Amino acid sequence: MKEKQLIIKSKILANKFIIADGHIDLPHRLKKAGYLNKDDVLDITKDTDGDFDYKKSKKGGLDAPFMSIYIPAEFQESSKEKKLADSLIDMVIKITESFPDKFALANNPSEIKHNFSKGLISLPMGIENGAAIENKLENIDYFFNRGIRYMTLTHGKDNAICDSSYDSTKTWNGLSPFGKKVISKMNSVGMMIDVSHITDETFYQVIEISKTPVIASHSSPRKFTPGFERNMSDDMIIKLAESNGLILINFGSKFVNELSNKKISKIDRKVENWIKKNKINDINKINKFKNKIIKEEKPFANVEDVINAIDHVVNLVGIDYVGFGSDFDGLGNTLPYNLKSVADYPNIILGLLKKNYSEEDIEKICYKNLFRTWNEILGYSSN
Numbered sequence: 581m582k583e584k585q586l587i588i589k590s591k592i593l594a595n596k597f598i599i600a601d602g603h604i605d606l607p608h609r610l611k612k613a614g615y616l617n618k619d620d621v622l623d624i625t626k627d628t629d630g631d632f633d634y635k636k637s638k639k640g641g642l643d644a645p646f647m648s649i650y651i652p653a654e655f656q657e658s659s660k661e662k663k664l665a666d667s668l669i670d671m672v673i674k675i676t677e678s679f680p681d682k683f684a685l686a687n688n689p690s691e692i693k694h695n696f697s698k699g700l701i702s703l704p705m706g707i708e709n710g711a712a713i714e715n716k717l718e719n720i721d722y723f724f725n726r727g728i729r730y731m732t733l734t735h736g737k738d739n740a741i742c743d744s745s746y747d748s749t750k751t752w753n754g755l756s757p758f759g760k761k762v763i764s765k766m767n768s769v770g771m772m773i774d775v776s777h778i779t780d781e782t783f784y785q786v787i788e789i790s791k792t793p794v795i796a797s798h799s800s801p802r803k804f805t806p807g808f809e810r811n812m813s814d815d816m817i818i819k820l821a822e823s824n825g826l827i828l829i830n831f832g833s834k835f836v837n838e839l840s841n842k843k844i845s846k847i848d849r850k851v852e853n854w855i856k857k858n859k860i861n862d863i864n865k866i867n868k869f870k871n872k873i874i875k876e877e878k879p880f881a882n883v884e885d886v887i888n889a890i891d892h893v894v895n896l897v898g899i900d901y902v903g904f905g906s907d908f909d910g911l912g913n914t915l916p917y918n919l920k921s922v923a924d925y926p927n928i929i930l931g932l933l934k935k936n937y938s939e940e941d942i943e944k945i946c947y948k949n950l951f952r953t954w955n956e957i958l959g960y961s962s963n
């Protein structure tokens with residue numbers, strides 16, 4: 581097929597198949613914009629300057645983005661973690677109530693299919709950072725009842741559950757004694773366990789203990805970013821696949837390209853030093869400074885790097901264990917070329933078509949793999 585025909589086909593497939601995404605940071609973006617605990621919500625049915633909104637979703641064929649209920653590490657042990665999670669969940673619910681002809685909540689794959697048949701975009705939810713449960717197992721039931729379907733065990737720092745790949749302290753050398761109970765509780769409730777952000781030791785302990793498959797909601801293969809523990813080694817991807825789970829690929833430049841990874845780390849260090857030196861705490865000033873450096877340094881990967889990440893997983897463990905976990909709205913202007921927003925999923929599909937992926941394969945990557953694992957985990961809880 582000629583390039584032009586392939587482009588048309590990629591758009592047709594993006595519309596034809598449900599596209600699910602394991603991780604989009606819209607709630608955090610709305611929080612930063614001042615919409616937490618407010619009566620109104622940002623009108624995301626209009627054009628916005630974020631990576632995700634209704635029009636961009638329709639253009640890109642996105643149907644079921646997991647909304648990340650993100651608890652920053654600085655909230656840990658503040659006794660406000662659960663309250664923050666509740667307020668972010670309230671915001672997602674408010675979006676569906678404000679625009680009922682465009683968005684709907686979804687608790688499982690069949691509800692997403694039902695919403696899709698009515699042309700609605702589903703907003704399933706996952707908690708990013710198990711600190712949200714404030715050390716109480718019963719809060720896992722509580723959040724499941726509020727619609728949370730996965731929980732990332734920690735974020736940028738070690739917490740009461742386990743160690744973080746971004747932390748160097750290795751508080752628990754993996755899971756804490758409480759963390760082991762969290763895994764069993766999540767299994768019995770039917771909440772997906774998300775292994776993004778945890779250390780390798782934690783990962784292997786989770787895989788050992790969990791009775792259900794586990795997912796990585798927004799990680800990429802470490803092969804392309806050697807030494808970056810936030811991504812997954814080939815051995816970990818194999819173990820994940822053996823559990824019948826899957827890796828949802830993070831689109832971030834620093835996740836899929838070694839040079840971008842180094843450049844972005846350098847930018848982060850530069851910004852940190854600048855903040856310390858000048859004692860700045862105004863987030864707008866910090867973002868302005870950071871965006872200026874990003875513009876100068878251009879640390880961007882290409883959409884091809886994301887396609888290569890997907891292809892690597894497929895070559896390693898087969899077609900059944902990979903999907904999308906973009907991290908849109910969470911990457912701060914460092915997305916790859918030709919993959920700048922949710923309007924650009926067809927560019928990934930185009931790359932897969934060029935690599936001779938069949939429609940059936942692409943359908944698995946778009947949603948079927950995630951739905952299979954998710955249904956198995958829900959099924960375990962009802963046994």
Ligand SMILES: [Zn+2]
Binds near residue numbers: 708777
């Ligand atoms: Zn994250």
